Structures are given as C-alpha cells and as structure tokens.
Amino acid sequence: MEMVLDVYKRPFDPRNPVVCMDESPKQLIAETRIPIPCSTGKPEKYDYEYKRNGMCNIFLACEPLTGKRMVKITERKTKRDWAYFLEEIEVQHENADKITLVMDNLNTHIPGSLYETFPPPKAKALWDRFEFVYTPKHGSWLNMAEIELNVLTGQCLKRRMDNIEFVRKEVLAWQNYRNNKNSKVKWQFTTDDARIKLSRLYPTIED
Structure with missing residues (x-):
C-alpha cells in the first residue's frame, strides 16, 4: 500500500509517466x-424484462497527472487481450524512458502474458518499458483507474446496451469528452493518513 502511495507522490515527469x-x-x-x-410531463418508460446478449470487457488506462485516459472494449479479458492493451499504452507513451503502471494482482497481469502473445524479443522489449506496481490483495481501491471506471459507469454505461459495437461507440465519445476537459482524479489519501486510519493493518511493536 505504501509503495503505491509513494508512486502517487511523484511529480509529473513526461519521461517517466504514472499510468493506472x-x-x-x-x-x-x-x-x-x-x-x-419521454414526453411533456411524462418520463421515459421501458419494460423490466430484458434479453441477455453476452458480455464484453472494458480495459481502462488513465494518467492521473495529465487528465488523460484510454479505454478499449474487448470480447474477452485473456492474457493476450491484456498484452495487446499494454502494447497500446506503450505506443501512447513512446517518448517515455519508463512507464510506471499501477494495477491489481489479476493472474493475467504478468510478464508471462507478453511472452504468450509476442515473440520473445518483442515481449522482452515491451516488458522493459514498464515498471509494474501492484495494489495489495483486497486493496484495489488504491488504483485510481477504478475511480475512472466508476465515472465511466455512471456517466455512460449505466443503461441497457445490446451490442459491443454500440458500447465502443459510446465509450469513445465519453473518452474524448473527458480528455478534452482534462478531468483529473484529486487523490488526497497519503501514507500518513494510512498509518492513522488503517493502523489495524500495521503490526504492534512493544518495547
């Protein structure tokens, strides 16, 4: 937890961006x-009954200090899907020396996923472009990208959407809207706060 909070204290550096x-x-x-x-004085009406058309997956990466984010909608969330999304993040920051990537401990979020997707030279080159910083188990709330996902859900996805192409179209419009506004996450939780509010997580040392 403190490692993640230390990352969030870093000043903006385009050569070493922090991406969640x-x-x-x-x-x-x-x-x-x-x-x-809807009509004058009457709200929109829809039936409670619905039809399930399967699932899709949402990848989201945001750069908290610049107010930019990138969203990709995929049919699945396999190791290959994650590896290809990582490649897109790298392209977006091609001029950076190293990209610090904050994410959770999902079993697909590992360097091995790159080797299962790309030839070894490319997998190693892509791996070397990143510094992986994992949020602790049961601590995904420390990831600022989770806040962005909640905003995306509330502003765009909290409705019935029946096909993946429509989701992609609507999410792209939301992404451009948020990026044009340079909307940022105001993170205020610090290590000092953690040591006070989450003192139960720290061991007790007796003299």
Missing part, C-alpha cells in the same frame, strides 16, 4: 419491448 490500469466486465442487454420515449 483497470478492467471491468459489462453485460450486454437488449430490450424485449420497444421503450416509450
């Missing part, structure tokens, strides 16, 4: 009856 990454599933849901649009 997270992912989340999205259920694809279709209407079974045509909704009745």
